[in-house]
Amino acid sequence: MTTDTMNGTGRTTGRGIGLAAVRGLALALLSLPGAVLCFCLSLVSIALIPIGVGIVTTPYVLTGVRAFANARRVLAAEWGGVRIPPAYRPLPKDANPWARTFGMLRDPATWRDLRWLPVDMTAGFVTALLPAVLLFYPLEGFAIAAGLWRVLDGADGYWYGFVRVHDQSSAFGAGALALVLLFFAHFLTPRLLGVHFRLTRAVLGGDQRELAERVRVLTETRRDAVDASAAELRRIERDLHDGAQARLVAVGMDLGTIEALLDKDPEQAKKLIAQARASSVEALTELRELVRGIHPPVLAERGLGDAVRALALRLPVATEVSVDLPGRAEAPVESAAYFAVSEVLTNAVKHSGADRIWVDLHRADGMLRATVTDNGKGGAVIGAGSGLAGVERRLGTFDGVLAVSSPAGGPTMVTVEIPCA
Amino acid sequence: MRVVLAEDLFLLRDGLVRLLQAHGFEIAAAVETGPELAAALAELDPDVAVVDVRLPPTQTDEGLQCALEARRKRPGLPVLVLSQHVEQLYARELLADGTGGVGYLLKNRVFDAEQFVDAVRRVADGGTAMDPQVIQQLLARRSGDDRPLARLTPREREVLELMAQGRSNAAIAGKLVVTERAIAKHTANIFAKLGLEVSDDDNRRVLAVLAYLDHGR
Numbered sequence: 319m320t321t322d323t324m325n326g327t328g329r330t331t332g333r334g335i336g337l338a339a340v341r342g343l344a345l346a347l348l349s350l351p352g353a354v355l356c357f358c359l360s361l362v363s364i365a366l367i368p369i370g371v372g373i374v375t376t377p378y379v380l381t382g383v384r385a386f387a388n389a390r391r392v393l394a395a396e397w398g399g400v401r402i403p404p405a406y407r408p409l410p411k412d413a414n415p416w417a418r419t420f421g422m423l424r425d426p427a428t429w430r431d432l433r434w435l436p437v438d439m440t441a442g443f444v445t446a447l448l449p450a451v452l453l454f455y456p457l458e459g460f461a462i463a464a465g466l467w468r469v470l471d472g473a474d475g476y477w478y479g480f481v482r483v484h485d486q487s488s489a490f491g492a493g494a495l496a497l498v499l500l501f502f503a504h505f506l507t508p509r510l511l512g513v514h515f516r517l518t519r520a521v522l523g524g525d526q527r528e529l530a531e532r533v534r535v536l537t538e539t540r541r542d543a544v545d546a547s548a549a550e551l552r553r554i555e556r557d558l559h560d561g562a563q564a565r566l567v568a569v570g571m572d573l574g575t576i577e578a579l580l581d582k583d584p585e586q587a588k589k590l591i592a593q594a595r596a597s598s599v600e601a602l603t604e605l606r607e608l609v610r611g612i613h614p615p616v617l618a619e620r621g622l623g624d625a626v627r628a629l630a631l632r633l634p635v636a637t638e639v640s641v642d643l644p645g646r647a648e649a650p651v652e653s654a655a656y657f658a659v660s661e662v663l664t665n666a667v668k669h670s671g672a673d674r675i676w677v678d679l680h681r682a683d684g685m686l687r688a689t690v691t692d693n694g695k696g697g698a699v700i701g702a703g704s705g706l707a708g709v710e711r712r713l714g715t716f717d718g719v720l721a722v723s724s725p726a727g728g729p730t731m732v733t734v735e736i737p738c739a
Numbered sequence: 740m741r742v743v744l745a746e747d748l749f750l751l752r753d754g755l756v757r758l759l760q761a762h763g764f765e766i767a768a769a770v771e772t773g774p775e776l777a778a779a780l781a782e783l784d785p786d787v788a789v790v791d792v793r794l795p796p797t798q799t800d801e802g803l804q805c806a807l808e809a810r811r812k813r814p815g816l817p818v819l820v821l822s823q824h825v826e827q828l829y830a831r832e833l834l835a836d837g838t839g840g841v842g843y844l845l846k847n848r849v850f851d852a853e854q855f856v857d858a859v860r861r862v863a864d865g866g867t868a869m870d871p872q873v874i875q876q877l878l879a880r881r882s883g884d885d886r887p888l889a890r891l892t893p894r895e896r897e898v899l900e901l902m903a904q905g906r907s908n909a910a911i912a913g914k915l916v917v918t919e920r921a922i923a924k925h926t927a928n929i930f931a932k933l934g935l936e937v938s939d940d941d942n943r944r945v946l947a948v949l950a951y952l953d954h955g956r
Contacts, residue, residue, distance in 0.1 A: 595850050595851075598847075598850070599847050599850065602847045606823060606824055609823075609824075610824070615793075615822075615823065615824045615826075616824075616826055616828065618798070618799065619792065619793060619799040619800040620799065620800060624828060627828055628826045628827070628828040631826070631827040631828055631880070632827070632876060632880070633880070634879065
């Protein structure tokens with residue numbers, strides 16, 4: 319049993335070496351002409367851009383380069399288990415050649431491809447060819463030892479490696495060298511192919527660390543966003559269920575009773591009508607508060623600036639609002655900024671002890687910036703469970719940031735920044 | 740009395756038309772969009788306009804903007820603005836020109852037909868009808884740091900609230916079940932404590948109180 323397994327392993331390794339060598343050979347034969355062709359065409363096409371021809375040809379050439387690079391990505395994943403994620407920017411479908419050419423040339427991934435091609439046709443070619451050479455050269459050595467030397471023997475013998483083959487004994491020497499080479503091939507062949515794929519990844523792959531970090535942040539903020547919206551929906555459901563819905567049921571019941579009492583006891587019916595009306599007013603009040611929490615009406619009607627002004631007018635602390643917002647930002651950004659400012663203001667009113675608050679809203683350089691300053695006692699921190707931590711988490715979904723400057727003794731300045739187009 | 744009515748929800752528009760007609764108003768036009776409202780206000784020269792803040796096509800504050808624009812063209816044009824929510828910000832804009840003939844009420848105030856119709860009449864006569872919620876917000880905001888307001892007795896505060904809503908002495912007396920003379924005494928006290936100039940004109944009196952509450956003047 320044990321022997322069988324060992325034999326099995328041996329055979330597998332043997333096949334593994336053979337496979338690696340064949341794949342290496344295929345890669346070498348593919349990479350050298352492919353890379354040289356792609357590289358030359360790209361250089362020529364880009365060089366021809368000033369005279370116009372390049373504008374038409376470049377998108378096709380670069381698409382070819384991408385196809386070549388993608389084929390190598392597939393091979394790296396299937397043969398070497400090395401994943402090289404492509405990171406090309408999407409191109410508009412109906413773009414004209416000009417837009418396509420310059421869209422592609424502006425993509426850093428294009429330049430990475432072009433840098434990779436010379437590496438692939440040199441170091442890539444060598445690392446792909448070596449596994450094949452390491453396996454097939456020893457095979458030639460064995461053939462020489464077996465008698466091939468007679469055919470190859472010339473005037474001053476045949477050089478196999480550093481052995482001059484001119485008779486059977488030197489042919490056995492070549493065979494011995496072949497055996498040593500094969501011994502190394504056993505260890506090196508699969509590893510060399512691995513080196514080839516890792517080399518490809520090092521040059522062709524994007525900055526993996528940066529991407530990995532971005533993915534981690536996105537995963538985290540997405541989870542926060544989903545959690546927050548689920549909690550929000552639960553809250554809305556509960557408020558509707560216990561509030562407006564219950565009150566409307568009460569109104570319906572009152573109306574039923576009124577119908578029955580109308581003739582028998584008009585006085586009592588009148589009382590119930592007043593009660594039903596009061597219930598419906600309360601239901602409306604609750605709905606109004608709920609709507610304000612979901613999307614404040616002023617925000618929908620007037621945009622961020624006036625919504626924050628209206629909010630400031632409701633605060634018990636004198637609040638000055640200055641707004642410099644050309645046009646309106648996207649609705650989700652406005653909403654995020656509004657609720658962030660609202661939470662920061664609530665915090666300031668509750669905890670700072672301030673008697674004046676200043677809010678400044680402005681938009682510049684693709685950033686929506688809100689600054690809330692109060693003259694309170696300071697000491698605000700973004701800690702676990704504080705309102706500010708919640709604000710920071712929700713801003714994360716928009717790649718927004720929250721900065722707090724709050725020395726003990728005040729003043730406190732909270733800045734919210736959200737990227738917006 | 741001729742009314743131009745602007746409300747985009749059919750059920751509400753229909754209900755308001757019937758309510759106003761039942762109380763002897765003539766509906767000059769009942770429209771549902773901002774541009775229609777602007778045209779109706781310019782052409783029909785109504786005695787009063789009842790306008791929903793949010794109107795198509797933008798579904799923003801189109802109704803309010805139309806009303807403000809019409810009042811700029813014809814100062815004092817009586818406008819009663821209705822909304823699902825009240826904001827001091829909007830109230831301030833409506834009151835800014837200081838001419839009166841302005842109303843700003845929550846939509847559910849129409850539940851009480853008598854009071855609503857009374858508000859429409861008051862506005863049409865150049866008076867003021869501010870929603871109790873606006874006044875409460877103003878009072879809540881100012882009571883923290885305002886000494887004169889803190890010196891008012893609870894009864895005077897109650898009178899101040901009703902007065903700020905735009906009610907006359909007679910109406911306040913009716914509501915609080917006291918004589919009109921008692922209310923007159925209260926209002927004199929309030930004006931003295933707040934340092935406001937006493938005026939016989941009901942309307943100017945209301946505007947002075949609102950301005951005081953809004954800006955502390």
